[in-house]
Amino acid sequence: QPVLTQSSSASASLGSSVKLTCTLSSGHSSYIIAWHQQQPGKAPRYLMKLEGSGTYDKGSGVPDRFSGSSSGADRYLTISNLQSEDEADYYCETWDSNIHFFGGGTKVTVL
Amino acid sequence: QVRLQESGPGLVKPSETLSLTCTVSGYSISSGSYWGWVRQPPGKGLEWIASIYQTGTTYYNPSLMSRVTLSVDTSKNQFSLKLNSVTAADTAVYYCARDYHCLDPWGQGTLVTVSS
Numbered sequence: 001q002p003v004l005t006q007s008s009s010a011s012a013s014l015g016s017s018v019k020l021t022c023t024l025s026s027g028h029s030s031y032i033i034a035w036h037q038q039q040p041g042k043a044p045r046y047l048m049k050l051e052g053s054g055t056y057d058k059g060s061g062v063p064d065r066f067s068g069s070s071s072g073a074d075r076y077l078t079i080s081n082l083q084s085e086d087e088a089d090y091y092c093e094t095w096d097s098n099i100h101f102f103g104g105g106t107k108v109t110v111l
Numbered sequence: 112q113v114r115l116q117e118s119g120p121g122l123v124k125p126s127e128t129l130s131l132t133c134t135v136s137g138y139s140i141s142s143g144s145y146w147g148w149v150r151q152p153p154g155k156g157l158e159w160i161a162s163i164y165q166t167g168t169t170y171y172n173p174s175l176m177s178r179v180t181l182s183v184d185t186s187k188n189q190f191s192l193k194l195n196s197v198t199a200a201d202t203a204v205y206y207c208a209r210d211y212h213c214l215d216p217w218g219q220g221t222l223v224t225v226s227s
Contacts, residue, residue, distance in 0.1 A: 032212070034212075034213035034214070034215070036157075036214075042219075043206055043217045043218065043219050043220045044149075044157065044206070044214075044217050045216075045217065046213065046214065046215035046216060046217070049212075049213055059215060091156065091157055093157075093213055093214065095212060095213065097170075098145070098162065098170040098210075099159075099170055099172070099173075100147070100149075100159035100162070100210070100214065101159070102156060102157045102158070102159065103156075104156050105156045105157070
């Protein structure tokens with residue numbers, strides 16, 4: 001089964017960019033993942049689906065500041081022009097035979 | 112626009128059964144897609160519990176499978192979760208979500224506390 005590894009925290013200044021990483025375990029580097037954002041006290045929100053090719057499909061209403069990319073087993077979420085409302089936990093998710101797996105989440109702090 | 116709303120008791124006693132219902136609006140469950148449950152203990156990450164299709168076909172997290180039952184009521188456009196023999200470790204915010212490969216959208220979540 002796939003394991004998703006995320007750094008526990010990241011920080012960047014208001015207006016700058018931050019790049020989050022989700023690493024798929026060995027043997028699962030081709031898997032599609034999804035990124036979700038969870039603002040404090042709120043439910044998770046789907047941001048995008050991201051393929052190993054780097055092609056991504058964003059959810060409705062997700063700002064252009066959010067983009068995805070891939071390299072090997074790594075899946076990235078880049079937030080450009082960081083805003084205060086981007087301070088949140090970000091989770092990656094994948095699935096295999098209808099079973100779902102989550103990474104541990106990355107807490108993003110906007111300085 | 113698909114919307115999901117969880118409902119059920121916010122407090123459950125240890126060893127009893129946790130029961131939650133998710134009501135779907137803006138989309139007919141009978142139209143397809145799986146429907147899932149995810150939980151999040153206070154201060155911790157997300158854990159997928161299980162998902163169910165309109166026909167009743169279900170997939171479970173192996174770590175919870177022995178205690179979980181899902182059901183679907185297409186006439187009410189609802190699906191439900193039962194988790195038996197609960198302990199304090201089952202205290203969490205429980206979310207329902209549409210499961211169309213990834214989970215999207217999500218309900219707002221409901222906090223269930225296991226305590227006597």
